Amino acid sequence: MQRRDFLTGAVAVGAGVVFTSGKLLADEGKGEPPIRLKSKDSPSALEQGHVPLVDVPDKVKAGQWIDVNVKVGFMKEHPSTPEHWIRYVSLLADGKEIAKVERNVGGIVSASATFKIKLDKSVKLEAIQNCNLHGTWISEAVKVEVS
Numbered sequence: 001m002q003r004r005d006f007l008t009g010a011v012a013v014g015a016g017v018v019f020t021s022g023k024l025l026a027d028e029g030k031g032e033p034p035i036r037l038k039s040k041d042s043p044s045a046l047e048q049g050h051v052p053l054v055d056v057p058d059k060v061k062a063g064q065w066i067d068v069n070v071k072v073g074f075m076k077e078h079p080s081t082p083e084h085w086i087r088y089v090s091l092l093a094d095g096k097e098i099a100k101v102e103r104n105v106g107g108i109v110s111a112s113a114t115f116k117i118k119l120d121k122s123v124k125l126e127a128i129q130n131c132n133l134h135g136t137w138i139s140e141a142v143k144v145e146v147s
């Protein structure tokens with residue numbers, strides 16, 4: 001990890017996210033929004049291992065159960081150790097949290113998560129994850145067309 005990457009990550013520590021009545025709010029008093037990928041062309045080492053990727057079919061049938069795989073991170077799998085792990089992964093549909101998985105400890109559960117959902121209308125899916133050392137990160141939005 002380069003020094004610049006470390007400093008970027010250090011600033012993000014503690015910038016978690018909580019949801020109240022479907023609204024996205026920053027937690028821990030930081031008021032910081034989740035971190036987004038700055039450039040697809042030159043992602044930093046921290047971005048490669050922390051920006052989530054939502055992997056889902058782009059067209060599905062209404063009411064059909066589908067798997068939404070959230071990979072953390074989008075280029076390089078985030079570690080899961082007792083010292084460094086992903087505390088939660090949330091799935092958002094049109095900006096509202098619809099599901100969340102939490103890990104109370106590291107080293108047992110992988111960084112990535114799979115959600116099984118069914119949709120009755122087309123939506124925009126996003127994922128948010130929180131690393132215990134490097135803060136809260138959000139994926140790019142993925143459109144799912146429901147027919």
Ligand SMILES: [Fe+2]
Nearest residue numbers: 131132133134
């Ligand atoms: Fe991390």
